[in-house]
Each structure stands twice: as structure tokens, then as C-alpha cells.
Amino acid sequence: MNLTAIIEKSLDKFLPSEKADPEVLHEAMRYSVFPGGKRIRPVVLTEAALACGGKIKDAMAAACAVEFVHTYSLIHDDLPSMDDDDYRRGKPSCHKKFSEGAAILAGDALLTLAFGVIAREYGPGIASAMTEELAQAIGSCGMVGGQALDIAGDKRTGKVNRLKTAKLFEASAVLGALSAQAGKKKTEAMREYGENLGMAFQAVDDKLDGEASFSIADTKIFVKNSKRALTIFGKKANGLKKIVDQLLK
Amino acid sequence: MNLTAIIEKSLDKFLPSEKADPEVLHEAMRYSVFPGGKRIRPVVLTEAALACGGKIKDAMAAACAVEFVHTYSLIHDDLPSMDDDDYRRGKPSCHKKFSEGAAILAGDALLTLAFGVIAREYGPGIASAMTEELAQAIGSCGMVGGQALDIAGDKRTGKVNRLKTAKLFEASAVLGALSAQAGKKKTEAMREYGENLGMAFQAVDDKLDGEASFSIADTKIFVKNSKRALTIFGKKANGLKKIVDQLLK
Numbered sequence: 001m002n003l004t005a006i007i008e009k010s011l012d013k014f015l016p017s018e019k020a021d022p023e024v025l026h027e028a029m030r031y032s033v034f035p036g037g038k039r040i041r042p043v044v045l046t047e048a049a050l051a052c053g054g055k056i057k058d059a060m061a062a063a064c065a066v067e068f069v070h071t072y073s074l075i076h077d078d079l080p081s082m083d084d085d086d087y088r089r090g091k092p093s094c095h096k097k098f099s100e101g102a103a104i105l106a107g108d109a110l111l112t113l114a115f116g117v118i119a120r121e122y123g124p125g126i127a128s129a130m131t132e133e134l135a136q137a138i139g140s141c142g143m144v145g146g147q148a149l150d151i152a153g154d155k156r157t158g159k160v161n162r163l164k165t166a167k168l169f170e171a172s173a174v175l176g177a178l179s180a181q182a183g184k185k186k187t188e189a190m191r192e193y194g195e196n197l198g199m200a201f202q203a204v205d206d207k208l209d210g211e212a213s214f215s216i217a218d219t220k221i222f223v224k225n226s227k228r229a230l231t232i233f234g235k236k237a238n239g240l241k242k243i244v245d246q247l248l249k
Numbered sequence: 250m251n252l253t254a255i256i257e258k259s260l261d262k263f264l265p266s267e268k269a270d271p272e273v274l275h276e277a278m279r280y281s282v283f284p285g286g287k288r289i290r291p292v293v294l295t296e297a298a299l300a301c302g303g304k305i306k307d308a309m310a311a312a313c314a315v316e317f318v319h320t321y322s323l324i325h326d327d328l329p330s331m332d333d334d335d336y337r338r339g340k341p342s343c344h345k346k347f348s349e350g351a352a353i354l355a356g357d358a359l360l361t362l363a364f365g366v367i368a369r370e371y372g373p374g375i376a377s378a379m380t381e382e383l384a385q386a387i388g389s390c391g392m393v394g395g396q397a398l399d400i401a402g403d404k405r406t407g408k409v410n411r412l413k414t415a416k417l418f419e420a421s422a423v424l425g426a427l428s429a430q431a432g433k434k435k436t437e438a439m440r441e442y443g444e445n446l447g448m449a450f451q452a453v454d455d456k457l458d459g460e461a462s463f464s465i466a467d468t469k470i471f472v473k474n475s476k477r478a479l480t481i482f483g484k485k486a487n488g489l490k491k492i493v494d495q496l497l498k
Contacts, residue, residue: 116384
């Protein structure tokens with residue numbers, strides 16, 4: 001099985017069944033998680049684990065957790081009071097398919113599930129370090145803060161992108177390192193990689209949307225920095241390098 | 250300082266400053282946390298810790314976490330797509346004071362903060378046990394699930410109350426025990442206490458609202474069961490008994 005197939009299977013495993021009570025909530029959660037996009041955050045997390053000498057199976061719970069967080073953020077961002085998007089990945093967004101109330105709760109439940117999966121699947125030391133990292137990355141001074149700045153029309157594009165997008169990429173790479181029980185040096189190199197990858201990702205994404213938040217020169221610097229952070233991992237980081245290269249295609 | 254004063258001070262300590270970026274988000278979080286109600290969940294948590302031989306200072310981070318969870322649930326429940334309440338505790342609800350988008354994000358950030366505070370403030374073993382317990386209690390098969398059933402008009406009042414209200418009371422009592430490093434027997438007694446207290450609390454609350462979800466006889470059974478669970482703690486549980494008695498006044 002290739003990596004994305006393993007990720008899909010794991011996401012299915014960690015999500016409550018649609019037949020579990022309350023069915024409509026579990027249906028809404030699964031509707032938003034499947035089918036997904038490229039699952040780039042779980043892939044980054046798993047490749048980071050591999051680069052640190054870890055195993056795919058030990059990375060999978062955290063990989064699913066960051067995808068649950070990403071999905072929750074999309075559900076809430078799509079709401080009428082935020083970006084007001086009726087479609088997501090070619091189908092009605094969660095609140096259009098279900099209801100606004102159900103969508104808000106599906107997002108809340110996915111966020112909660114992310115923390116629950118980590119606490120249940122890892123030993124206390126790793127779980128605690130992951131939870132602290134993730135909570136910082138996605139809280140009021142991280143991803144949620146970035147969305148708050150965004151809907152308030154904040155013009156500091158660099159800051160908004162750093163919080164709204166790069167923080168979760170950074171946490172993904174760091175959680176991968178933690179799942180592999182990497183030491184501080186490798187973990188911090190992954191932080192550097194993830195943050196710069198996230199900034200490059202958002203710059204490319206904005207360019208595709210015709211917004212051009214960063215110049216091509218800026219984007220190149222992010223790409224360069226993300227690759228430079230991988231030096232200490234040698235060939236083991238080829239998977240992570242490939243992710244950066246594919247961004248620019 | 251009395252217990253509620255200590256709780257107020259701790260809530261203030263664990264919340265980011267209003268002056269921290271993004272200001273509007275931190276303002277919305279604080280607006281909803283202060284001034285609060287009776288802080289009954291943090292009080293239950295702290296009294297449970299004391300009954301298990303623990304200390305107030307070791308209970309405080311978890312006590313604040315459950316209050317952050319409670320506040321997030323109120324913010325989201327008040328939204329137009331849910332219960333559509335314009336007022337909360339005598340002042341405009343979060344989405345009326347700020348905006349729907351800001352309110353959704355303030356709730357998301359408070360939920361995330363709850364997990365972050367626990368991971369940061371406790372040793373890994375306790376933090377991990379608390380996180381697992383809390384995530385179960387407030388996720389899709391817990392509090393959020395109860396709210397989903399509620400907005401869907403589910404008629405199983407017992408089930409709705411158990412999930413929507415009793416689960417967080419249960420988790421509060423259990424987290425108090427965990428903060429005191431209580432053994433399994435005491436922890437499970439606290440679970441029994443908390444669940445029954447939560448059911449009694451909701452029954453009384455519904456009666457005050459003129460909804461009368463449970464008969465007086467049912468409520469008395471919850472009260473009786475919650476007190477019975479405290480037997481093993483002897484006089485140390487006087488604080489917890491008092492909470493039950495005050496409910497019925």
C-alpha cells in the first residue's frame with residue numbers, strides 16, 4: 001500500500017462510524033474528511049517521521065490528527081459568517097449539505113477528536129509533547145488567530161499566512177519528529193522545514209487564486225530555507241524534498 | 250482567598266492578554282469568560298481533588314480547562330444556527346457583541362486552549378489521562394454529540410442531557426481526581442458522582458426553564474446516587490455534598 005492509501009485507511013479507522021449515535025454528526029464529520037485532497041499535512045508528518053528514523057505506523061495517529069484539524073478549519077472557514085463558500089472540493093460544503101449548526105458541531109468534534117486520538121494512541125511523554133505543540137500551533141496565537149486576522153481584513157499578509165497556514169505545517173513536521181522520538185536538533189530542523197514549506201505553500205496557493213501575496217522571489221526564499229533545513233537528514237529527507245519540488249510544478 | 254476568587258484569578262492567568270495579537274479574538278474570548286456564572290464545573294473539579302487528598306493549586310489548570318470548554322460550548326450554542334440567543338448572563342452574547350465569525354473562532358480558540366493548558370501544566374502521565382478523558386467527554390459521543398441531538402430535535406431527553414450536560418460534569422470530577430493522583434477506585438467514584446450531579450443539575454435547570462425534562466422523583470434519584478458515590482471519601486467530600494444540596498434550593 002502506498003502512503004496516501006495508508007493515510008486514508010487510518011482516517012477511516014480513527015473516525016467514529018456513521019452508524020454510531022449521533023449519526024448525523026458522524027455523517028457530517030465523514031462527509032468533510034472523505035474524499036480529501038492531497039492529504040499534504042499527514043504526508044509531511046509521515047515523511048518527517050521517516051526522515052527522523054521513525055516508522056509509518058507510529059506516525060499515523062498524529063497524521064490523522066493534523067488532517068482532522070485541517071478539515072475542521074475548512075468546515076468553519078467555509079461558513080457564511082467567515083469565507084461563505086458553498087462548495088469545497090467540488091461538492092457542497094458541510095453547512096450546505098447539512099446545516100450551519102451541524103457544520104459548526106462537526107468541526108468542533110473533529111478538533112476534539114484530534115486531541116483525543118493523540119492522547120489515546122501515544123505513550124504519555126510523546127502525547128503530551130504533541131498536544132502542547134499542536135495546541136500552540138492551532139490556537140488563538142496560531143491557526144485560529146490567523147483566521148481571525150483574515151476575517152478582520154488584516155493587511156499583514158505575512159503574519160496572516162504564517163498563522164493561518166504555516167503553523168499547522170510546522171506542527172505537522174514537528175509531530176512527525178516527535179512520533180519518531182527524535183531529539184531536539186532534528187525536531188527543530190523539522191520546525192524550520194515545516195514553517196517554510198507552509199509559507200511557500202500559501203504563496204503558491206494565493207498565486208493560483210490570483211492574489212499573489214508574495215513575490216516569486218519571496219517564494220523562492222521559503223523553498224530554499226525549507227530545503228536547507230533538511231540538510232542534516234541526508235537522503236532520508238528525499239520524501240520531504242519532493243514535497244517542496246512538487247509545490248512549484 | 251476563597252475558592253471562586255482563586256478560580257477567577259487562575260482563569261485570568263491562563264487566558265492570553267487582550268493586548269496580545271490578534272486583539273479582537275482575545276477580547277472575544279475574555280468577554281465570554283468574564284464575568285462568569287457560579288463556575289460550578291471548576292468548583293466541582295477542585296472539590297473532587299480535595300476529597301481525594303489533592304491540593305487546590307494542582308487542580309487549578311484543569312479547573313480552568315473545563316471552564317474554557319464550558320464557555321466555548323455556550324458561545325457556539327448561542328449562535329443563530331443553534332439556539333439563537335442574543336443574551337447570555339445579562340449581556341449581549343459573543344456573536345452579538347462581536348460577530349458570528351469572531352464568536353465561532355473564540356469558541357474554537359477556547360477549546361484548543363483547554364487542551365493546551367492541560368498539556369503544559371501537568372506531568373505527561375496526568376496530562377495524557379486528563380486529555381483522553383476530556384476528549385471523550387466533550388467529543389462527538391459526548392457533549393458535542395448531545396448538542397447535535399438537541400438541535401436535531403431528538404426526543405430522548407435522558408440521552409441528550411447525559412451527553413450535553415452530564416458528561417462535562419463527569420469529566421470535571423474525574424479530572425479533579427486525576428489532578429490529585431487518585432487511584433482507580435476513587436476516580437471511578439468521582440465519575441459516578443459527577444454524572445449524577447450533572448443529570449440532577451440539568452433536571453433542575455430544565456425545571457427552572459419550565460421544561461421539566463425529569464420528574465421530581467427522577468431528580469431525587471440522581472441526587473441520591475451522587476451522594477452515595479461520595480461515601481468512600483468520608484468528611485473530605487463535604488464540599489461536594491454541599492454542591493448537591495445547593496442545587497435543590
